[in-house]
Amino acid sequence: MKNRLKVLRAERDWSQADLAERLKVSRQSVNAIETGKYDPSLPLAFKIADLFEMTIEEIFLQD
């Protein structure tokens, strides 16, 4: 699954650590999601969508 997390994060000038802190997950988790090594759970996907004030479909795209 592809995602726009890196772009959205860069637009807000947040580091991976900043985003991780806001989502209450580790920086490695943010890195793994951005590099496609890991697809987040549904609760985490909702948390990400809430944080960026977008829908899940706007952030996560099917291959």
Next chain:
Amino acid sequence: MKPVQQEPRKNLWSLISGWLKPDWLFLFMLFASVLLAVLNGLKTDIYQYVPPPLFPKLALLMGTMMLFSALATLGAKLDRRHLDDYMFQMVANGAVIAIITTILVNMIWDVGSGLLPAITRDDLVAVMMGSWSLGYFFYRWRGLNA
């Protein structure tokens, strides 16, 4: 654009837990498994196997298994609360690798018992710890979607 919040002050627990990362734990476990296997190999007093009476053995095994299954379930719940889901997934997937590897190693040694050197239950514990660590590091390296 939202301003980045100031980093909260770290208490003693967050400082300690910052060092207690799963990476270090699994690296330690990998070394411990190798050490355990080596120390087992150096043992010379291999005991004579005497089959125990069936009923007490089964009752003890069942009781111990149920007790530790319940404790492990509670432990996993705590883990899930403290580890974010990416770390938890890696630890859990590593554990699945460890279970499968241990069962297969045991099976191979059972089938080839005449040809292969005897292994003890400590050796199997070493195999389980080592394969759990290797499984964790495999997922750490390749990612959970690999």
